[in-house]
Amino acid sequence: MSKNVLYAQAGGITAVINASAAAVLETAQSHPEKFGTVYAAINGIVGVLEERLVDMSQLSASQVEQLKTHPGAAFEACRFDLDPLEDNPEQYERVLTVFKHYDIGYFFYNGGNGSMVTAQKVADYCTSQGHPVTCIGVAKTIDNDLDISHCSPGFGSAAKFIASSLLEVNMDLKSMHNTSTKFLAFEAMGRNTGWLTIAGGLIKNAVPDIPLLILPAERAFNKQKFLTRVQQLFDEKGYCLCVVSEGLQDEQGNYVSIANIEHTHLQDYTQLGGVADALSHMVAQETGVKTHSITPDYLQRSASHFVSKTDWQMAYDAGKAAVIAAMNGEHGVLPIIEMTSDSSFTWRFTNVDLMTVADLEKTVPDHFLTPDGMDITQAALDYLTPLIQGEMPFTYTNGLPDIRLFNFSLLPQQLAPYKIVK
Amino acid sequence: MSKNVLYAQAGGITAVINASAAAVLETAQSHPEKFGTVYAAINGIVGVLEERLVDMSQLSASQVEQLKTHPGAAFEACRFDLDPLEDNPEQYERVLTVFKHYDIGYFFYNGGNGSMVTAQKVADYCTSQGHPVTCIGVAKTIDNDLDISHCSPGFGSAAKFIASSLLEVNMDLKSMHNTSTKFLAFEAMGRNTGWLTIAGGLIKNAVPDIPLLILPAERAFNKQKFLTRVQQLFDEKGYCLCVVSEGLQDEQGNYVSIANIEHTHLQDYTQLGGVADALSHMVAQETGVKTHSITPDYLQRSASHFVSKTDWQMAYDAGKAAVIAAMNGEHGVLPIIEMTSDSSFTWRFTNVDLMTVADLEKTVPDHFLTPDGMDITQAALDYLTPLIQGEMPFTYTNGLPDIRLFNFSLLPQQLAPYKIVK
Numbered sequence: 145m146s147k148n149v150l151y152a153q154a155g156g157i158t159a160v161i162n163a164s165a166a167a168v169l170e171t172a173q174s175h176p177e178k179f180g181t182v183y184a185a186i187n188g189i190v191g192v193l194e195e196r197l198v199d200m201s202q203l204s205a206s207q208v209e210q211l212k213t214h215p216g217a218a219f220e221a222c223r224f225d226l227d228p229l230e231d232n233p234e235q236y237e238r239v240l241t242v243f244k245h246y247d248i249g250y251f252f253y254n255g256g257n258g259s260m261v262t263a264q265k266v267a268d269y270c271t272s273q274g275h276p277v278t279c280i281g282v283a284k285t286i287d288n289d290l291d292i293s294h295c296s297p298g299f300g301s302a303a304k305f306i307a308s309s310l311l312e313v314n315m316d317l318k319s320m321h322n323t324s325t326k327f328l329a330f331e332a333m334g335r336n337t338g339w340l341t342i343a344g345g346l347i348k349n350a351v352p353d354i355p356l357l358i359l360p361a362e363r364a365f366n367k368q369k370f371l372t373r374v375q376q377l378f379d380e381k382g383y384c385l386c387v388v389s390e391g392l393q394d395e396q397g398n399y400v401s402i403a404n405i406e407h408t409h410l411q412d413y414t415q416l417g418g419v420a421d422a423l424s425h426m427v428a429q430e431t432g433v434k435t436h437s438i439t440p441d442y443l444q445r446s447a448s449h450f451v452s453k454t455d456w457q458m459a460y461d462a463g464k465a466a467v468i469a470a471m472n473g474e475h476g477v478l479p480i481i482e483m484t485s486d487s488s489f490t491w492r493f494t495n496v497d498l499m500t501v502a503d504l505e506k507t508v509p510d511h512f513l514t515p516d517g518m519d520i521t522q523a524a525l526d527y528l529t530p531l532i533q534g535e536m537p538f539t540y541t542n543g544l545p546d547i548r549l550f551n552f553s554l555l556p557q558q559l560a561p562y563k564i565v566k
Numbered sequence: 567m568s569k570n571v572l573y574a575q576a577g578g579i580t581a582v583i584n585a586s587a588a589a590v591l592e593t594a595q596s597h598p599e600k601f602g603t604v605y606a607a608i609n610g611i612v613g614v615l616e617e618r619l620v621d622m623s624q625l626s627a628s629q630v631e632q633l634k635t636h637p638g639a640a641f642e643a644c645r646f647d648l649d650p651l652e653d654n655p656e657q658y659e660r661v662l663t664v665f666k667h668y669d670i671g672y673f674f675y676n677g678g679n680g681s682m683v684t685a686q687k688v689a690d691y692c693t694s695q696g697h698p699v700t701c702i703g704v705a706k707t708i709d710n711d712l713d714i715s716h717c718s719p720g721f722g723s724a725a726k727f728i729a730s731s732l733l734e735v736n737m738d739l740k741s742m743h744n745t746s747t748k749f750l751a752f753e754a755m756g757r758n759t760g761w762l763t764i765a766g767g768l769i770k771n772a773v774p775d776i777p778l779l780i781l782p783a784e785r786a787f788n789k790q791k792f793l794t795r796v797q798q799l800f801d802e803k804g805y806c807l808c809v810v811s812e813g814l815q816d817e818q819g820n821y822v823s824i825a826n827i828e829h830t831h832l833q834d835y836t837q838l839g840g841v842a843d844a845l846s847h848m849v850a851q852e853t854g855v856k857t858h859s860i861t862p863d864y865l866q867r868s869a870s871h872f873v874s875k876t877d878w879q880m881a882y883d884a885g886k887a888a889v890i891a892a893m894n895g896e897h898g899v900l901p902i903i904e905m906t907s908d909s910s911f912t913w914r915f916t917n918v919d920l921m922t923v924a925d926l927e928k929t930v931p932d933h934f935l936t937p938d939g940m941d942i943t944q945a946a947l948d949y950l951t952p953l954i955q956g957e958m959p960f961t962y963t964n965g966l967p968d969i970r971l972f973n974f975s976l977l978p979q980q981l982a983p984y985k986i987v988k
Binding site: 351442 | 967
C-alpha cells in the first residue's frame with residue numbers, strides 16, 4: 145500500500161537544490177505502487193508546522209522542467225531547527241498531526257547537517273508514537289563540508305562561480321595594475337572550512353602563473369607572512385589577487401572580521417563578513433598601493449548562470465538516490481557520493497547513517513594546501529577540476545536571465561492554525 | 567599619403583572596450599590610402615611615454631576575433647594624466663619624439679572624460695611643434711556619465727550584470743527571508759552619478775512587485791525616511807533589497823562610507839566603498855533583522871559573461887566612428903551616440919568637441935526618479951531596457967570561461983629609455 149511523500153528544503157540555498165526537488169518528484173512518481181501524493185512543505189519544517197503545503201504532483205511537465213534549473217529554493221528553505229523534545233513537545237505533536245493528516249509515510253529533507261538532525265528527530269518521534277515515517281536526507285550545501293561524501297551537491301556550481309569571477313577580475317587587475325589597483329581580495333563563504341576559498345585556485349588551470357594567494361579558514365592568518373607574500377607577488381608580477389574565507393582566524397583564534405552578532409532566543413550567532421575588506425585595508429595601509437575588495441556574498445549560491453552540469457547532475461542524482469533508498473527499506477540515512485573509479489570521474493550514491501554524518505564536518509585536508517597555507521596543491525586542483533565541468537542551458541528574456549517565478553497554489557489548510565515562534 | 571595610427575586605452579575598463587579596439591583596427595585597415603600601420607600603446611599614454619608599443623596590424627584574423635569579446639583592457643589601460651605643460655614640458659617633448667619616430671598622424675584614445683583632456687593636450691602640443699596629429703576620442707565608461715551622448719559604451723553590459731545579479735539574489739531572499747536574511751544591500755559603482763544604481767531597477771521588468779529600494783548618488787540619504795521604507799517593505803513583502811551608489815551622500819554632503827584615502831603626488835583621492843555594508847549594519851541595528859550585503863566591485867566592469875549585445879555593438883561602432891571622423895578631417899572630437907528615432911531603438915554617431923564634453927558629467931535626470939528618491943520611474947525603465955538587450959556568444963574551456971591571454975610582442979624599443987614618475 146502506498147504512502148504519501150513529503151519533501152522540504154532547508155538551510156542555505158544552492159544553485160542546484162531544485163534539481164533534487166524535481167528528482168524526488170519524478171522518481172517517486174515512477175513508483176506509484178510505493179509512493180502516493182508528493183507534497184512539498186513551504187519553508188522547510190516551518191511549512192510542516194504551519195501546514196503550508198503544495199501538491200507537487202499537480203505541477204505540469206513544463207513546470208517540472210522549469211524547476212530543474214530554477215535558482216533559489218523553489219519551495220523556500222528555512223533556517224529553523226526544532227527545539228529539543230523535552231523543551232517543546234507540542235512542536236513534535238504538531239508535526240505528527242500534520243504527517244498523520246496527510247498520511248505521510250516518507251519524509252525527504254533536502255538540507256545541510258543541521259537539517260538532518262531535525263529530520264531524524266521528526267522520524268524518531270513519529271515512529272515512537274506509532275506512525276512510522278521513513279526519513280531520508282537529500283544532500284546539499286555549497287560549503288562542501290559534508291563528511292564521508294566525495295563532495296556536496298551545490299558546491300561545484302558555487303566553485304565555478306568563484307573561479308569564473310576571479311578569472312574575469314584577473315583580467316581587470318592585469319589591465320590596470322601598472323597605474324591603479326594592485327591588490328584585490330575576494331571573500332568566499334565558509335565559516336569553518338575553506339572549500340570555496342580553494343575553489344578560487346581553479347583559475348590556475350587557465351592562468352598557471354596567476355599571482356594569487358589563497359587563505360582558507362583551516363589556516364591561521366599570520367599578518368607578517370601574508371604581507372611578505374603580497375610584496376613578493378608585487379615584485380614578481382606587479383599585482384596580487386587574494387581569495388579568503390569569511391571565517392579566517394588569526395593565530396589567537398579570533399575571527400579577522402565579524403560583520404554582526406545576531407541575537408536569537410536560543411543563542412547568539414556570529415555573522416561573519418568583511419574579511420576581504422579588512423585585508424584590502426591592511427595591504428593599503430602597509431604598502432601604500434591602491435586596493436579593492438569583492439564580497440559576492442549570496443551571489444555564490446544563487447548564480448544560476450554559472451551552474452556546473454556535473455554539480456547539477458549530482459544534485460539530481462541525490463534526490464533520486466533518496467527515493468531509491470526509501471524504496472529499498474532504508475531509514476535514517478543520507479545518500480552520499482562515492483567515487484567508483486580512480487581513473488575516471490564516475491560516482492554512485494551510497495547510504496550513510498544520518499546522525500553520524502550530521503556531527504561531522506569535512507575540512508580541507510592538509511595535502512590540498514601548500515606548507516605556507518597560502519596556496520593549493522596539484523592534488524587539490526585534481527579534486528576540484530571535475531566538479532565544475534559542463535554547463536547547463538541558460539536563456540534570457542528581455543535582456544535578463546529567464547527566471548520565471550513559480551506561483552504554487554497552497555493546499556487549503558485543514559488543521560487548527562499554528563504559528564512558529566522565531 | 568598615409569600616416570600611422572596610434573590607439574590606446576585609458577581609465578577604468580569596461581566589458582566591451584576591446585570591441586572598440588578591434589573596430590579601430592579593422593576600419594583603419596580597410597582604408598590603406600589614409601592609414602598606415604596601426605600601433606597600440608600598452609598602458610595608455612604611459613606606453614607612449616615609455617615606448618611600449620604593439621603593432622596591431624600583425625594580429626591574426628583569429629586574434630582580432632578573440633579581441634572583440636576579450637574582457638579587461640587587452641592593451642592595458644592606465645590611470646595617468648599628463649602634467650600641465652608648464653610643469654612638465656619634458657613629458658610632452660617625449661610624446662612628440664615617440665609620435666615623430668613612429669610617424670603617428672592619428673591618435674585614437676579610448677577612455678573617459680579625463681583621458682579626453684590628455685588626448686587633446688597631446689594633439690595641441692604636437693601641432694604647435696609642427697607635427698600635426700589628428701586626435702579623436704573613443705567613448706567608453708561603465709558610469710554612463712558622458713554627457714550629450716545617449717549613453718556610454720560599457721554601461722549596458724555593467725547594467726546587465728547588476729540587474730541579472732540582483733534578479734538571482736532576489737530568488738535567494740525570496741526563498742529564505744521567512745527565517746533568515748530580510749535585508750540585502752547591493753553596492754553599485756558610481757562616484758557622483760547613480761546610473762549603475764538605477765540599472766538595478768531593470769529587474770522590475772521581470773518582477774514588477776519587487777521590494778526594491780534604489781538609492782542613487784543624486785539624492786541625499788535620509789536615514790529616517792530610508793528606515794521607514796525598509797520597514798514598510800518588510801511589512802508588505804517580508805523582505806527588502808536595496809541597490810545603492812558607492813558615492814551616496816547624506817544631507818550634509820558627507821559620503822555615507824569611505825573605503826580609503828589614497829595619497830598621490832598630485833592630490834588626495836577619496837576611494838569610495840563600503841556603503842552597502844554600512845546600510846546593512848544600520849538596518850540590522852535598527853530593526854534587529856538579519857542582513858547581508860554584496861559588493862561586486864570590479865565584477866561590474868569585468869563580467870564578460872553578461873555582455874549586452876547592444877552595448878557591444880555600440881562599443882564597436884564607437885571605434886569605427888572615430889576612424890571615420892578622422893577620415894572626414896575631424897580633429898579634437900569625440901563621436902557620441904545620438905538616437906535617430908523616437909519609435910525604434912536606432913542610433914548613429916555624431917561628433918562633439920572633446921574639450922566641451924570632457925568638462926561635463928551627466929547625472930540621472932529628475933524625471934527618472936520618484937519623488938522620494940528611492941525608486942525609478944517608467945521613463946527610466948524605458949531608457950534602460952534597450953541598452954541591455956541581446957547576448958554575445960560565451961564559451962567555456964575546462965569548466966571556466968574561455969578567456970585566453972594575449973601575448974602581444976612588444977616592438978623593440980628604439981628611443982632612449984624613459985620611465986614615468988607615478
